[in-house]
Each structure stands twice: as structure tokens, then as C-alpha cells.
Amino acid sequence: MKTRLYLMIALGVSTIFMGCSEDLDDNPTPTNDLNGFVWRGLNTYYLYKDNVPDLANNRFASGNYQAYLNSYSSPEDLFNHLKYQPQTVDRFSWITSNYIELEEQLSGTTLNNGMDFGLMRYPNGSNNVFGYVGYVLPNSDASNEGVERGMIFNSINGTELNTSNYNSLLSTATYSINLASYDDKGTPETNDDTITSNGQSITLSKSSSTENPIFKSEVFNVAGANVGYLMYNGFTRDFDSQLNDVFGEFKSQNVQNLVLDLRYNSGGSVNTAILLSSMIANKTGEVFSTEQWNSDIQSVLSTEDVTNYFTNNDGGTPLNILTLNKVYILTTKRSASASELVINCLDPYMDVVHIGTETAGKFQASVTLYDSPNFNRANANPSHLYAMQPLIFKTKNSLGVTDYSQGLTPNISLPENYGNMGVIGNETEPLLATALQLISNGNRMSFPSIKALDLIGDKTDFLPVSVGMYK
Structure with missing residues (x-):
């Protein structure tokens, strides 16, 4: 619901200055029309709009808008031109020519x-x-x-x-x-x-x-207490009820410690990240995160609009909440976006024992923009399937921590051993075994720092689109 509100507010911002430019419908060509969609969408929503001169509200006050659009041979060319420092700052905005594939991927189908x-x-x-x-x-x-x-x-x-x-x-x-x-x-x-x-x-x-993102859940008895283990591989909204069921099982078995395995989780829904965090920490009503948008949108949003809170329900369905003061989270460089959001936003409220390697370093969220008057799916232009997924805000935890572009640093640096990776969910698997040893020994252990190999890519690079963290 909050995203729909943002769309309506942001559209109001856009129409204020778009009325001052020349008629956008004068003899449009198909490419020109697509390029217009790209410019309007990024001018309205793009997080880094204030840093891109060609997205300024007065950029075409003296005309030449159509000539500008015609100077780019494709919507991809214009989109890439308007991205802000794509090698370092905006590594994650993208455009697709087939939003059907995007929608399927957001539901977990690839x-x-x-x-x-x-x-x-x-x-x-x-x-x-x-x-x-x-x-x-x-x-x-x-x-x-x-x-x-x-x-x-x-x-x-x-x-x-x-x-x-x-x-x-x-x-x-x-x-x-x-x-x-x-x-x-x-x-x-x-x-x-x-x-x-x-x-x-x-x-x-x-x-x-x-793919069901709930790959493995187990309960171990360690030093007389039950420890829940969950390998969770994607923040996919369609599986939220099943995620709640897993925590129901943890709750029924009186789980007193939790190992959350996000090592291969590249992100997904912000709402799902809030639900998962809420089930871990009993902090209903406390600030989970705040959002920073571009200056135009930020100026018309209230504090309430840009604040997300821990909750005790999902659309009226009660959440199964564990009251923990510590959580053990396993990561690799493939842990990104919503995975990092969970770590960063739990940190002010509980002891987050981060085991593995530095994470990917994505603290921004995106939204799907369609070629329609208000950028929603309804009334999307039927003549094409283009959509954009630009970064629209960056996240901060309740203490204001953000901009972790180099990733979140683990407490215990422990890359996977490719000569002996172990079995997921088995107590001897190296990363899980480390967490269980810490629980057993009351965290009184030291581990050598081991340098991780360079990650070049993973399976998400071969999907139609790269989802990341989205509203």
C-alpha cells in the first residue's frame, strides 16, 4: 500500500514541471515514445536524479525535448546514459524489454x-x-x-x-x-x-x-538448548506464509538461538525483510528502517511515509515471533540487498553475530515502473513490454547507518572452503558448525582471518533480470 501512495505523490511532483515543457505527444515515433517513458520515469523517481543534469526539472524549459529523445537510438541507450556513476554508485538500476519475465521472476519463477x-x-x-x-x-x-x-x-x-x-x-x-x-x-x-x-x-x-526460498530448516540441541537453523535463499512475497510457518515450528520447539543462513540470498522484497526481522526480534512498533528518496519526492513525504516499522502481523495474520536477543547470520559476497537490510536493521536492537565474508554492498531499493500515466501496471502501454527497475531510495537503520557500498563486515571472517563445502543443514558444515560452536561455548572462541577468493558472478547473472531489493 505504501508503494501505491508513493506512486501517486511522485506523479503529482512530475506533472507540476512536465506541464511547463513542450508537448510530448508531437509526432512521436515508437523509439521516441519509449525514450520519453524512460526520461519521465527517471525524472520522477530516480534516487540519483539530483546528481544527473539531464534529469533536472528545468532541463528542457527552452524546448529541444523531442530532439533530445531522438538523439538516442534505443531506450536502453538513454537509460544507461542517465544512470549515475554506474561503475561505482548505481550498479543496480536496469531496464527490461519484457516485464512478463520480470513479474515471473519476482514471484520466484525462472x-x-x-x-x-x-x-x-x-x-x-x-x-x-x-x-x-x-x-x-x-x-x-x-x-x-x-x-x-x-x-x-x-x-x-x-x-x-x-x-x-x-x-x-x-x-x-x-x-x-x-x-x-x-x-x-x-x-x-x-x-x-x-x-x-x-x-x-x-x-x-x-x-x-x-523456487521455494525456504531451502532448509532444522532444530538442533546444543548445550541443552534448542537452536533453529534456516537457509533462506530469496525474499519472495509469495512464500511469506510458509516462512511464518517455519517460525511457528521454531516457536513450538522453544528455539532459544537462531542461525539464519543468507549466504546465497541476493535479496527481494523489503516487506518480506520486515516480516522476517519481526519474527526474529520482538520489536513491534519500533523503527525498522527509514528511506531517503530524491529531493522532489522527499519534500512531499512525511516522516511516517518514509518510516518502516517492525510488525506483529502480515495483513492481519499474526506472525510467529521469537523473542531473541542474539542471532547468528551466515553470509558470503552473494548476500545482498534485503539480506543486508535484515542485518543492518536488526543490529541496533540485538547482538547480530555475522559469520562468513563481507556482503555485496547494496543499500538501495528499486520499484518497477511501467509505461502508463502513473507508472503502474494498470493501463500500461499495450504496444510494448518495456519496464524499468530504477533505484528509488536508499535504506537506513534506526541509527541512520547506510552507504555500506563495500558490504557489511562480518564479526568472524570465514569464507567457504571449496575443497570441503559440507552438507547444508548438517552440523558439520563449516559455517553452520562455527555458529553452533559459538553457541555451545558462549561465544568464547577466536578464529583466524582467512582471505576470501574474488567473486566474479553467480546464477542470478543468467536470469532475465537482476531483482535485488524492491518495494
Whole structure:
């Protein structure tokens, strides 16, 4: 509901100055019309509008608006031109020519083979790349073909992966992964690690499927107390009721400690992040986060409009809330957006023991803009399927902490060991085992700092769009 309110308020801001420019409907061409949608949407909503001179309200006060639109050959060209410092500041805004695929992805439905993977640069610092299997979706092609967590691959269809070719090799509907072995030489250092092909391969094919983000939940007894464990892989609104059911089970088993595994969670719904955080911390009514928009929108929003609160219900359905004063959260560089939002916004209220590596560093949220008078899905232009997902606000926790562009730093630096990744949900899996040891020993432990390998990409790079954190 809050997003709809923002759309109406922001539209009012836009029409105030758009009425002062020349007639936007004079002899539009299809590309010109699409470019107009791009400019209007970003001029209205874009978080970094104030930093982009071509998005200024008076940019076309003396005319030349149509000539400006015509100077860009495609909506993608104009969109990319208007992004603010895309290599460093805005790494996450994007445009799509097919919003049907976007909507399916937001509901958890994508074209995939069921293999989650990350792509890492070789430990020797070369441009060679290897992939690791993070998890395998049940009843998927990968599952049927025998793919397992911890498998390593360094070639696709017989071609060795590197930073220049991995995108094209993994984008096809069907491909073969050529397996390899990772040897850590029995030491925590990575500079002497090696990856060696083993001659085996597995052929995988993609199909449309819906992923349940609740991959694994368990309850362990540690030092006489019950510990809940949840691997949660995406903040997908369609599974919120199932997430609440998991916490209902935790509550029924008197869980006194929680290990939340977000290591492969690239983000999703802000609303779901609020619900998950609310189920962890009994802070109903307290400030969860605040939002900072561009100056035009910020000036017409009240404090209440830009403030999100912990809650005790989801649309009237009571939440199953654990009253905890500490939570253990597992991360990698793939933990992004809404995952980081949970960590950052729980931190002022409880002891967040962050185990793993630095996170991705995305503190901004986006919204889907359609080519309609008020940018909503209703009455979208039927002649095309373009939509935009620009960054529209940045998030702050209740103490004002934001701008963590380099990621959130863990309390315990512990990258995954690609030579021994363990089994998800098993007490001996290295990251989970570390959390359980801390619980067992009352956090009286020290761990060596281990340098993580460079993340090059992961499975989300091969989806139609990159969702991130959205309203």
C-alpha cells in the first residue's frame, strides 16, 4: 500500500514541471515514445536524479525535448546514459524489454536447471574462473542428473572458463559442466590452492520452475538448548506464509538461538525483510528502517511515509515471533540487498553475530515502473513490454547507518572452503558448525582471518533480470 501512495505523490511532483515543457505527444515515433517513458520515469523517481543534469526539472524549459529523445537510438541507450556513476554508485538500476519475465521472476519463477552456483577467480589471481555448486533444487534437472553441493567445474562444453567467456558459455538453455577437483593443500591459505579437471561432465537443461526460498530448516540441541537453523535463499512475497510457518515450528520447539543462513540470498522484497526481522526480534512498533528518496519526492513525504516499522502481523495474520536477543547470520559476497537490510536493521536492537565474508554492498531499493500515466501496471502501454527497475531510495537503520557500498563486515571472517563445502543443514558444515560452536561455548572462541577468493558472478547473472531489493 505504501508503494501505491508513493506512486501517486511522485506523479503529482512530475506533472507540476512536465506541464511547463513542450508537448510530448508531437509526432512521436515508437523509439521516441519509449525514450520519453524512460526520461519521465527517471525524472520522477530516480534516487540519483539530483546528481544527473539531464534529469533536472528545468532541463528542457527552452524546448529541444523531442530532439533530445531522438538523439538516442534505443531506450536502453538513454537509460544507461542517465544512470549515475554506474561503475561505482548505481550498479543496480536496469531496464527490461519484457516485464512478463520480470513479474515471473519476482514471484520466484525462472528458467533454470536447478543448480545454484557461484563463480570465483582462480586463487592464483589469473583470469581463469571456476564454479562451485551451492545447492541443488529438489526435483530439478540438476537433481535428476546427480549434481551435488560442493561440486567444482572449470569448463563448459569443454571450454575453460575465464572472465571474458563465462557469461556466454552459461547463458545457453543446455550446456555441459566439466567437473574438477579443488585442492586446498590442507591449509587455510588460498594462494597455493589448485583446481584440476577430473574428466567428468554433466549435461544440464533449463526449464521454467518456481523456487521455494525456504531451502532448509532444522532444530538442533546444543548445550541443552534448542537452536533453529534456516537457509533462506530469496525474499519472495509469495512464500511469506510458509516462512511464518517455519517460525511457528521454531516457536513450538522453544528455539532459544537462531542461525539464519543468507549466504546465497541476493535479496527481494523489503516487506518480506520486515516480516522476517519481526519474527526474529520482538520489536513491534519500533523503527525498522527509514528511506531517503530524491529531493522532489522527499519534500512531499512525511516522516511516517518514509518510516518502516517492525510488525506483529502480515495483513492481519499474526506472525510467529521469537523473542531473541542474539542471532547468528551466515553470509558470503552473494548476500545482498534485503539480506543486508535484515542485518543492518536488526543490529541496533540485538547482538547480530555475522559469520562468513563481507556482503555485496547494496543499500538501495528499486520499484518497477511501467509505461502508463502513473507508472503502474494498470493501463500500461499495450504496444510494448518495456519496464524499468530504477533505484528509488536508499535504506537506513534506526541509527541512520547506510552507504555500506563495500558490504557489511562480518564479526568472524570465514569464507567457504571449496575443497570441503559440507552438507547444508548438517552440523558439520563449516559455517553452520562455527555458529553452533559459538553457541555451545558462549561465544568464547577466536578464529583466524582467512582471505576470501574474488567473486566474479553467480546464477542470478543468467536470469532475465537482476531483482535485488524492491518495494
